[in-house]
Amino acid sequence: MNLDRFFEGRDPAWVTRTAEEFYVGLGFGKLPETFWSRSDLFPARPGEARLKNSHSSCWHIDLGNDIRSLMSVEANPWWFTTAHHELGHAYYLISYTRPEVPPLLRIGANPAFHEGIGELIGLAAGRLPYLKSKSIQPANYPPDEVAVLLNDALAHSIPFLFWASGTMTHWGADVYAGELSPTEWNARWWKHVAEYQGVEAPGGPGSRGEDWCDAATKTHINDNPCYYYSYAVATVLKFQFHDHIARKILRHPPRAAITPGTGTSEPSSKRCWPPAAPATGVNSCGKPPAKTSAPAPWSSTSNPWRPGSLNRTADARSAGTGGGGAGRGMIFALGRFALTER
Numbered sequence: 165m166n167l168d169r170f171f172e173g174r175d176p177a178w179v180t181r182t183a184e185e186f187y188v189g190l191g192f193g194k195l196p197e198t199f200w201s202r203s204d205l206f207p208a209r210p211g212e213a214r215l216k217n218s219h220s221s222c223w224h225i226d227l228g229n230d231i232r233s234l235m236s237v238e239a240n241p242w243w244f245t246t247a248h249h250e251l252g253h254a255y256y257l258i259s260y261t262r263p264e265v266p267p268l269l270r271i272g273a274n275p276a277f278h279e280g281i282g283e284l285i286g287l288a289a290g291r292l293p294y295l296k297s298k299s300i301q302p303a304n305y306p307p308d309e310v311a312v313l314l315n316d317a318l319a320h321s322i323p324f325l326f327w328a329s330g331t332m333t334h335w336g337a338d339v340y341a342g343e344l345s346p347t348e349w350n351a352r353w354w355k356h357v358a359e360y361q362g363v364e365a366p367g368g369p370g371s372r373g374e375d376w377c378d379a380a381t382k383t384h385i386n387d388n389p390c391y392y393y394s395y396a397v398a399t400v401l402k403f404q405f406h407d408h409i410a411r412k413i414l415r416h417p418p419r420a421a422i423t424p425g426t427g428t429s430e431p432s433s434k435r436c437w438p439p440a441a442p443a444t445g446v447n448s449c450g451k452p453p454a455k456t457s458a459p460a461p462w463s464s465t466s467n468p469w470r471p472g473s474l475n476r477t478a479d480a481r482s483a484g485t486g487g488g489g490a491g492r493g494m495i496f497a498l499g500r501f502a503l504t505e506r
């Protein structure tokens with residue numbers, strides 16, 4: 165599904181401001197002015213004597229209000245959803261910047277939750293009602309719900325899980341824990357690509373020799389080993405979040421879009437945060453915490469969503485495959501979630 169033509173002639177700054185508007189529409193405040201003055205949001209200009217890391221990121225510089233992002237935003241669908249994702253990190257960080265949250269805890273419970281929030285909003289930013297509300301797509305643009313769903317599933321989510329929890333994590337373990345010789349790095353990389361993703365190297369097997377290190381094109385392999393588990397878990401979480409918001413809050417089918425202004429949130433100032441110690445505390449509004457129903461225990465045999473095509477991951481897990489087991493377990497866990505029902 166190619167939406168490039170709808171972004172022709174638009175200003176990259178409009179892309180980032182539109183992403184901010186999404187969160188303002190959910191009830192959050194505007195980003196601190198320093199976010200705009202101190203971030204590095206657009207590509208290096210021709211002739212500029214510097215190179216930029218092409219991987220987007222967002223940083224809590226002082227664990228306070230100094231939040232900045234590194235992006236290279238252009239006016240196209242990729243950067244439109246990416247800008248919404250990155251600002252998800254910014255608003256997550258802002259939400260943790262509260263007197264009752266010690267600075268050491270302000271980076272969040274786990275990177276997967278951070279990424280899950282970003283992914284959730286990135287998903288919402290690609291839905292037709294939102295794109296029409298921003299005049300990106302004409303109001304009379306014919307809806308093709310199946311194309312949108314297939315795009316979400318096949319271009320962004322399901323293949324990504326095998327890459328993030330299979331290829332990337334296993335190669336990282338080989339290098340960082342398995343003492344794999346550098347003379348085998350690229351061969352091992354393409355072995356995992358073939359095994360977990362079913363993809364051959366361009367030019368056929370063996371065409372990418374050890375003069376290359378294709379894995380290292382991904383920034384977290386170099387600067388943040390093990391981070392790709394976070395993306396894999398985040399991909400599952402985004403559908404959990406989306407499903408919960410759709411069914412339990414908006415009370416509409418998960419296939420429908422989440423768009424700002426539809427009651428998805430209340431201003432954070434009105435939110436009652438749960439107590440740090442659930443058994444004894446009251447929430448931040450001074451009241452007992454609301455009762456929630458815990459999900460039923462899950463097992464591989466009771467899970468109605470377990471795709472048969474993933475059976476091999478169950479076999480691998482029960483066989484105790486050492487360092488590879490965790491990655492396969494992640495893929496196995498995919499069976500719990502209804503990826504196809506949006």
Ligand SMILES: [Zn+2]
Pocket residue numbers: 249250253278279282
């Ligand atoms: Zn992210």
